[in-house]
Amino acid sequence: MAPSKRITKYGPISKLSLFGNPTVFISGQAANKFVFTSTDKLSSQQNQSSRKILGEQNIFELSPEDHKRVRGAIVSFLKPESLKQYVTKRDEGVKKHLKMHWQGKQQVKVLPLTKTLTFDIICSLIFGLEQGTRKDSFVACFQEMIEGMCLKASAKVRNMVRGLIHEKRVELEQKGASPHQDLITCMLSNRNENNEEAVTEKEIVDNVIVVMVAGHETSAVLITFIMRLLANEPAVYVAVLQEQEEIAKSKPSGEFLNWEEIAKMKYTWRVAMETLRIHPPVFGGFPGRL
Template structure:
């Protein structure tokens, strides 16, 4: 009797279950998942390296609409675009979308970094980073940043006739970060850090297969060495605090070690400090160096923008002695230069795409994003929307003079509660570097082809090689 009842219930429940599952997947966005595991991963990576990834995505958007599915890096994925999608992504709480990144990124940046956090953990970690990166704290570090830029130019630019901009910009931004975030002075340890970080970032968008001949394997080894070096540095900073050794500069590690809960326990674990030092270094090192390189390329090819930037920067320099460092007030006056940087970020954002993971079935735009699926969006698709930015293919820094873009339309630094905590740091770093470049040097391209590809960050042909000429007494 019991068996008959169970059989009858199965006959009723099973078709209902199949109907629900079928209906659920009928509402999944259109598109193709492609081959198992591989999906469209190789096609997308090839398009990125050919710098045609935006076109690759837009071709599919024209075919399927603004919401469509694909499979990348082994995971079924939904592509979203537009201002509404940006707002949904950046404001969703931790119950809908998690910050879980592709396996390659997660394993290289650590499980407890800000990109992986949601809800209260995200607020706690972001607050810890902002305690060091907020404007009030950064004002104390402008002089140190200025010193690093001057030293870099003396070592790598002055006396040279030709330089490769991107490799030098990476050295500069790394040294600034190492000095200000970690309190790490120049020397062998800092040089080893920059070498290892470059190997780490090379494998961030790769298949997470740890075999000796794979790029990901080299990046994993670099990650372990970086973490060990940072762990040694953390123990040194903790020992100095316990011994109450005075320090003239407050670095990020010391700042995070000093953060306490109400019961005086440590606000962050050692793992959280280490992982967020790595993500801060990776984010700050690559994005700022690439923005500086894009600006050097732009100024070499656009005489009118170059002239306006030089005029603004020389006006600031004329009021200062040559040995006098830039101040917070000087940087605040560089309004046109920052508009140029903002327009550069709009048209060529260093970061191509970002990821989230659906924690439950999500209804969006008339479709269902199934639980466990990945969500991907790109910055450039909204930045080039003519309904938001008229004539989007035209470089026009004055579009920001009268009004700021609508919320969640310019997302080079994220948006809402997901705004990048390093925004002000990157702004100061970029403005100070451009100030010294345009007041001390003139330059022109050494080769005709100054294009770039993405791997996953922009990589320039021959590192963007330029011929430089020093200005006599900076022509001021």
């Protein structure tokens, strides 16, 4: 039953069995406030099926202390000073994608194409992988894991991630890698007070998979709904187009975007935020047990 239909039939609070477990379903602003302000009362916990796919050490399963440590390692990579270096590179990748899959087409299927685009970006940001057979193999296993929630495919993805971790560790030890060149390298570079790796290999594997799953699907869905909004709202489309064209005209032809120009996309950002409000890619979660 869809969440909206369940709320209409049973109200914002109801009991059910979910994945074989007794569950309380809560919805609404008050419910969200309760969940997000009760971290001392609620322990984060996914259902057993998701836990097997994502791993026992994923950020949703960790204790408050471990959650803070692992989250800190992930967030350190997402700071503006780290992301600035990716803007030009990703702009180049997006332009190549549009030229290959969109330009000159009378009709396109937006969601599948945006999934391809977002996975290309994720492979670059997380693993430092660009186009090639290795990335294509990663895509195939990842898609199988997501679409079928397949343990066999999950095992293949984990083995690939472990291989990349070992390569990145060697690169760091040989001083040949920047700590912020990708997420795995950044997490490996985090050190505790004893100058030891602050995040274990198992935690890196499990949380890299979480980031892959979360970033891939949600970003693709958001872009798809933005495209739908622009198609259905001519005034919004014109305003977004005008903002983008003004930025394009202010720079030499052929030059890629930079961080400062992205910061100028005020109206485009508001459109994205409103789209997220109306069509959130994730409709719910599993906050855990009291």
